[in-house]
Amino acid sequence: AQKVTQAQTEISVVEKEDVTLDCVYETRDTTYYLFWYKQPPSGELVFLIRRNSFDEQNEISGRYSWNFQKSTSSFNFTITASQVVDSAVYFCALLAGNTPLVFGKGTRLSVIA
Amino acid sequence: DTGVSQNPRHKITKRGQNVTFRCDPISEHNRLYWYRQTLGQGPEFLTYFQNEAQLEKSRLLSDRFSAERPKGSFSTLEIQRTEQGDSAMYLCASSLFSEKLFFGSGTQLSVL
Numbered sequence: 683a684q685k686v687t688q689a690q691t692e693i694s695v696v697e698k699e700d701v702t703l704d705c706v707y708e709t710r711d712t713t714y715y716l717f718w719y720k721q722p723p724s725g726e727l728v729f730l731i732r733r734n735s736f737d738e739q740n741e742i743s744g745r746y747s748w749n750f751q752k753s754t755s756s757f758n759f760t761i762t763a764s765q766v767v768d769s770a771v772y773f774c775a776l777l778a779g780n781t782p783l784v785f786g787k788g789t790r791l792s793v794i795a
Numbered sequence: 796d797t798g799v800s801q802n803p804r805h806k807i808t809k810r811g812q813n814v815t816f817r818c819d820p821i822s823e824h825n826r827l828y829w830y831r832q833t834l835g836q837g838p839e840f841l842t843y844f845q846n847e848a849q850l851e852k853s854r855l856l857s858d859r860f861s862a863e864r865p866k867g868s869f870s871t872l873e874i875q876r877t878e879q880g881d882s883a884m885y886l887c888a889s890s891l892f893s894e895k896l897f898f899g900s901g902t903q904l905s906v907l
Binding site for chain 2 (some may be wrong): 783
């Protein structure tokens with residue numbers, strides 16, 4: 683069975699601090715995809731990144747970076763120099779085999795000015 | 796690309812009533828998904844369609860729930876004899892095969 687664990691329920695940081703959101707996944711499939719979505723207060727899930735299991739290169743997009751480590755089954759997300767607009771719930775998700783996208787429970791990030 | 800559209804945004808109903816939600820996916824996407832999200836939880840899969848065929852249904856989808864996607868375009872999700880436990884955000888998403896899912900803003904259902 684596919685499973686995603688986001689151990690951090692809520693995180694609060696002061697603006698301009700860096701913050702890392704943890705994601706640990708479980709799957710027996712060798713081919714899979716990992717995702718991060720952002721859910722702002724408006725409710726719509728916004729796609730941030732998709733990474734396949736064969737590409738372990740870390741990725742950076744502006745203030746966002748992702749660290750994929752197959753050895754620890756983790757796909758962590760770091761926001762550098764956080765801003766108030768980053769306040770949202772962030773979901774990690776796993777797509778593997780023939781099962782639909784499975785989400786973690788999410789991490790609520792509050793960035794305080 | 797107008798994105799995934801869901802209607803209504805909010806629905807308040809009395810227990811025992813039937814409700815129907817609509818989802819219009821991104822036009823060229825062949826897959827359409829329904830998820831349910833309750834407070835403090837991640838979205839949970841309900842069902843998905845590839846074109847007009849309903850390919851998978853979750854155990855969460857009781858026999859009071861039915862989804863259709865006539866002609867492989869828009870989809871409807873109907874809940875019959877609503878219960879208070881059905882109160883949740885119902886999210887629709889679409890994708891081109893198993894590429895990234897694009898989500899709508901959801902329909903917030905409150906059953907009184």
